[in-house]
Amino acid sequence: MLRLAAPLALALALGSTAANAAPSPFRDFFSMFEQQAVPRQVVAFNGRYAPGTVVVSTSQRRLYYVLGNGQAVQYGVGVGREGFAWSGAKTVTMKKEWPDWRPPSQMLKRRPDLPRYMAGGSDNPLGSRALYLGSSLYRIHGSNEPETIGAAVSSGCIRMTNRDVQDLYDRVRVGTKVVVIR
Template structure:
């Protein structure tokens, strides 16, 4: 069987809930997402489940709170609840704290590495179109006028780690869920 399966076929096979064991890929003919199989044992070992949790905070519902030390992102909900996600954060020297707003949102964002990153990594491409091989993943929420984003990742093993250049990484299925919840103008609080 092909390593790429159409979502309708997956649903027909009862495989629609693969979670992080599946990765979106674009069919070059139809431009529709395909699903690439990823070893479920590896995905399960790295998965941090998305779940609604009790969450006492002074922040208003609709706020995004990122606990960098715990590698968790909370979308504050009413009645003392929050949707909790696992995230990857900035590695030492690239971590940060502060308050921003979601200034824009993008599905399948393009990626242009900033000059500072190209200086450190001249082997990187100068531009990548959006798609499943793009390190920005399926969705991006841009934070103010900074270079930082909350975005998906095609490297699920980095979730729960401090490995980025300051951006907040999420599983693609989690960033899609957050993207649908958060609006432009959403307050984002990042704590170390």
Template sequence: MRWTRLLAVAGVAFACSLPAPVIGQGSIPSPTIRDRDPGVDGNQGFTLPYEFRRQAVFYRTHEAPGTIIVNTHDRFLYLVQGDNRAIRYGVGVGRDGFQWGGVHRITRKQEWPDWTPPPEMIQRQPYLPRFMAGGPGNPMGARALYIGNTVYRVHGTNAPETIGHSVSSGCFRLVNSEIEDLYERVPVGTKIVVQHR
């Protein structure tokens, strides 16, 4: 149920590897679930709840087939297939204050990306590692799709339990098996529409 997913739990969010919007000191919004520490892989043995598993759905849009649409309110990513169909993936999204919207293109793709927390994130969370090589415990997960010239990405995660929550600094995370699937389906240049109300 929606209300159970929205219970705020104290914790620290480890999301994108790039800067998020600047927020005044002392006013950083809490995520809706505690994030997993970098270096710890939670994907082994995890079962994604059914509603967030990849599935073909009825989806009305005027966007062309191949377009990615991220609905930050409902926490789903849609890959438009045409004929009122889409492939739907569950995602984790930015917590309050770190959400955004717009239209961009996928400008780069990367397998097992490295993670370098930016200065803004280090300032908020000084205990973070300054660099982490790509791998199963990396918060960027198995794949990353870079969004335009923004600081955001669609990427995997080492914390699959955060799918369906608002936890990141603005990036969109999928479980590793789902981002691997999406990564194979979309080329560089793919249009991505981020809907935020």
């Protein structure tokens, strides 16, 4: 019986995402890549951060949701590429499911081929969920390019698999502190 208790506790800590999966027919496509990403898991975490804090290590390409008692949920993430990496503290000011996307003017200057607006959905680069960070242009969001998780490829946003960002979205509240370290 003890052997079943630990996996059950871990499953409860990590949460079930079956109800939040991407709409069909994309579910199988996303799952194929998400299985290759760093697995979400509860890990030992020795930091000075309060439970509920989100800590992103851009050098490790990991995001930690601090549980307390020396533990955190660890996720693999994609981070800002050379020239777009940043660090500091922000606050989650808004949360959106299947968010619309309007590329910032700075991005449009670099990439005039981008659309000016994309409705939320499986083709949208923000993926299934987005956590908006203060008044900055940065977000923690899902991705329609899950193969980029673990890489430095974004314009400064923190990318997660859609499955992982849905799990984090359910844990995080507006007002949550997000600390990005290098």
